Amino acid sequence: MDRDLKRLAAALVVGAMAPLFDSTIVSVALHGLAADLHASVDTIQWVTTGYLLALGVTVPIVGWLQRRVGGKRLWMAALVVFLIGSVLCSLAWNAPSLIAFRVVQGIGGGAMLPLLTTLLMQAAGGQGLGRLMSIVSLPTALGPILGPVIGGLILAAGDWRWLFWVNVPFVLVGLVLAQRLMPADGPTVRARLDVVGLVLLSPAVVGVLYGLSDVTKDGGFARIDVWAPLGAGVLLLAGFAGWALRRRDGALVDLRLLRHRPLAASASLMFLTGATLYGAMLLLPLSFQELRGTDALGAGLLLIPQGVGSLLSRSIAGRLNDRVGGRAVALVSFAVVGLATVPFAYAGAATPEWWLLLALLVRGVGLGAVFIPLMAVGFVGLAREEVPHASIVTRIAQQLGGAAGTAVLAVILQGAAATLGPVAGFQHAFWWAVGFTALAVVLSLLLPGRPEPVEQVPEAERLEEVAA
Structure with missing residues (x-):
């Protein structure tokens, strides 16, 4: 990875920490927010829902915005919008104002997340993508794991308003780094929306x-x-x-690119990764709280081994992706995640805690590795101007997968717990999580088997391939 690419990656990753940690940090504070703002739980849930919906509205137009205003300018503008939303959230006086300010945050975050991948893929030119993705996907993997821990610590030590001030240092440093390290925008295109x-x-x-x-x-x-x-x-x-x-x-998004097998396989697996990661992140802290009697902070702290495992596997997985290809890395990583989830499908209140923590460590190793090939191989063989479309497709797939996985596992848990009891209910839901991962193992076979450079081929040649 050359020096300029490292500088660009550093600038983008620091800024991206804010939206990727924010959503999971806030999730642990909903009950406290309901009490402090004198709102019902149903109303306060819109603090999370409004943010996610704003993301959903913004992500599809990022490619068009990049062509119109340039990548660097759009990135810095998105950081400023997210900063304004964060400060306003900390000053909210009631639930409706907090929900409205969370929407502002979501607009900024929705622009940043696909743009992060686009700018790096366009700059990399197909070289060393595994090692690059091991750096870039770090916030994506750690956000759902460490976010609840950070949120719980803040709530234990101070006021809920500090949850939103956590974002400010990331954004301010991200703005400084973007101004200094990101290359200037080239000519923009007056593309029609x-x-x-x-x-x-x-x-x-x-x-x-x-x-x-x-x-x-x-x-x-x-x-x-x-x-x-x-x-x-x-x-x-x-x-x-x-x-x-x-x-x-x-x-707005060129869906013909899904005829390109690496992108189609990557998008499908990103959907399942979202379901596996976010769905299980619903079950894990709940099982610790309801079956073992821990509080929200204690459950978050018990998830730390999963974050440690993710950190341990990233650099190795990046090198392996560049050496042996994305198929092998993804297949083994999903298998590790599935096998490490199986102990929770047998766990009860008497299961030794050390055994579950060991399983979480191994599960984190798999999760940390699996993002790398999925974020890299989907862009194999795409032209530079097609990269923004691919980024949007994979981002929407992961977002919808996370929502679907969480919803399905929640319904399964509720139904099974009502008829079989809480222990059997959680065991049943975890088996479904294992099933999602098993399906991902099978789909991993569709990924490229050998490492291939991401060649920025001429647009005319790429369109001929897609049409064929």
């Missing part, structure tokens, strides 16, 4: 995310506020797919 695509895709993502966010309430998928927005979202996604395929390279 695909308005029809935007009207179809953004509400589609919002509908799916909103519907899935309500699945945990009584009634599950039978609730009208679940199936109605979820069904509308799926229909809009289908409508967008038809529109994008007809509009071709003028579409």
